[in-house]
Amino acid sequence: MENSSLSAQFAIDFGHGNTGDRNQQEAMQMTSEITIRPFVDADAEKTAAMVKDVLLTVNVKDYGELLMLKTAAEHDAAHLRAMAHYANFYVAVNDVNEIVGCGGISNYWDVPQEAIILTVFVERHQQRAGIGHEMMRQLMNDPVFLRSKRIEIPAAISAVPFYKQFGFDYKDGRMEPDDEGNIRLELSRTIKDDHKKG
Numbered sequence: 001m002e003n004s005s006l007s008a009q010f011a012i013d014f015g016h017g018n019t020g021d022r023n024q025q026e027a028m029q030m031t032s033e034i035t036i037r038p039f040v041d042a043d044a045e046k047t048a049a050m051v052k053d054v055l056l057t058v059n060v061k062d063y064g065e066l067l068m069l070k071t072a073a074e075h076d077a078a079h080l081r082a083m084a085h086y087a088n089f090y091v092a093v094n095d096v097n098e099i100v101g102c103g104g105i106s107n108y109w110d111v112p113q114e115a116i117i118l119t120v121f122v123e124r125h126q127q128r129a130g131i132g133h134e135m136m137r138q139l140m141n142d143p144v145f146l147r148s149k150r151i152e153i154p155a156a157i158s159a160v161p162f163y164k165q166f167g168f169d170y171k172d173g174r175m176e177p178d179d180e181g182n183i184r185l186e187l188s189r190t191i192k193d194d195h196k197k198g
Contacts, residue, residue: 034100034131036138039089044077046099047091051075054121062157063181075119087118088142092131100126103135105144108152113191115148120159136166149191154182 039047052072060068083089083104092101103120117139122131139145155163157177163185171184178184 033095034092034134035094036090036092036101036134039080039084039091039102039104041081041084043091043099044080047080047102048075048077050099050123051080051102051119051121054124057124058127059156059158067181080119083119088144089119090135090138092122092135099123101131101135103139105139105142105151107144107148108150113147113149115144115151117151117153120153132162136163140166147191149189151187151189153185154178154180155185156181157183160185 052075055068055072055075056065059071063071080089080102083106087104087106089104090102091099094100100123101121104118105115106118108114108116120132120135120139122129122135145151151168152171153163153168155168160183166187168185168187171186174184176183
């Protein structure tokens with residue numbers, strides 16, 4: 001599969017650090033029943049609006065407004081529709097069909113048995129409520145993931161602790177952001193026999 005615009009794939013601030021139990025309980029109360037389903041073209045505008053909001057209110061703290069405005073413009077509805085043609089792209093929706101998260105996975109530059117996780121975001125008022133974990137479970141059970149020996153994530157600075165919970169670690173031991181502002185994480189795995197055909 002083709003990968004386009006792999007630069008500046010910023011993930012959500014998953015709020016690790018000094019988050020108190022009270023704040024986590026409040027976030028959990030705001031979350032209704034969540035369903036994760038494949039992205040469809042009709043989701044593009046609302047998903048892009050959610051991504052833009054997160055970039056300009058959460059990721060802006062680490063990257064500054066200028067870069068986040070540029071990144072938000074790159075992640076418009078047309079970009080998300082295009083991504084859905086080369087990646088397995090999902091949205092998380094609540095019980096009133098509001099989009100509260102998204103995430104995708106694709107082959108990594110057509111390298112056999114390698115994958116990249118892209119554009120994982122959670123609506124800012126629903127963070128720390130388990131949506132990010134549910135999205136990662138979806139992506140890690142996706143056929144692209146299951147047939148891959150190595151999976152990479154271009155992570156936002158604040159999302160590194162979240163991804164490390166799933167076994168990802170610094171690519172080549174490099175802890176600093178690359179020239180696109182991402183911290184490259186990766187996971188190596190052994191492919192089970194029942195997934196080799198995928």
